[in-house]
Amino acid sequence: MGNRKNKKMKIVYNLIGVLMLSLSLGCMAQEFKNPIDVKLGDPYVLKTAQGKYYMYGTGGVKNGFKCYSSTDLVNWKDEGVIYTNKQEKAWGISAFWAPEVYEKDNNFYLFYSAQWKENPTNELENFKIGVAVSKSPTGPFIDVSGKPIFNPDYPIIDGNVFFENNKVYLYYSRCCYKHPVESEVATWAKEKGWYKEIEESWVYGVELKKDFSGIIGEPVLLLKPPVKQNKETEWESRSVTSHEANRRWTEGSTLLKNNATYYMTYSANNFDGENYAVGYATSKNPLGPFTKSVNNPILQKKGDVTGTGHNSITWSPDGKEMLCVYHGRTKESGHQRVVFIDRMHFDDSGNLIVNGPTTNLQKYPSK
Structure with a gap:
């Protein structure tokens, strides 16, 4: 009788052990670490009305874009090419960058940058922004018209x-090309004999027509590099002060609203260098004026991770966690840009915080 009881107890203990092991393995399976297995620059994540995620970015295909899909923001399926300049209404010929896709009225709209084929003065940088449409987030996307949305000079x-x-509202970056600006760091670089001038890129905002066919009114200047150098602003000039380039960038903006405040994240420094970093500014209106945070940058190189920037923002499957999606580089990836996803939040004072870059194990975004 005693042996039978002991055997039953042993079976119970074994079952408990198996259950605990299964739970342990399940918990382990619900952890991930950066970078995730997607090789793109300028990553943008769309969360559809059905709750599925789609990621778009720069790279992976020549003269076009590809897409990845996911249900948990960690495991991504390659959905292949979703746009190319071979389609009938294409206006771009090269430099296809920074795609973002929005769901509206049962359609999906792809906004992107490219080199415009209409270039009578043969400018090296003749970049414009266009929009293409599809019934599916995985395309194929066809340009709404055979030209960019609008053509500033x-x-x-x-x-x-x-x-x-x-x-x-449309937000965009005016390129550095042929845009020299006087500043303290420009004077400093000239006195050192490094650069004769420093070109800058600035972020603008403008209202769009509801069908995206053009703009309403004139673009408004929202963000630009600092004129004066101090401890709070020096991070935006590191491409110059490190003798990397004669340019200061303000680009890759993303707008979100928290309570009554508009937050605009933006990237500064050379996208191709290690000092690429993210800051933010706030306003009470979508077209500004915006005030930069004294806590910038909120995301910058750390340890083996460099070149962190051009972020987008999304939410976890249950909508409870805000997540920063951005690209960076590691020793393993070399010069290849790879995607990182880290948690972000507002603190009690309304400051925007990014918990990154990370490369350690962390839990899946909350379900």
């Missing part, structure tokens, strides 16, 4: 769109 990239109160 300077090159532009990095379109970001914000919808509010039945209005649509």
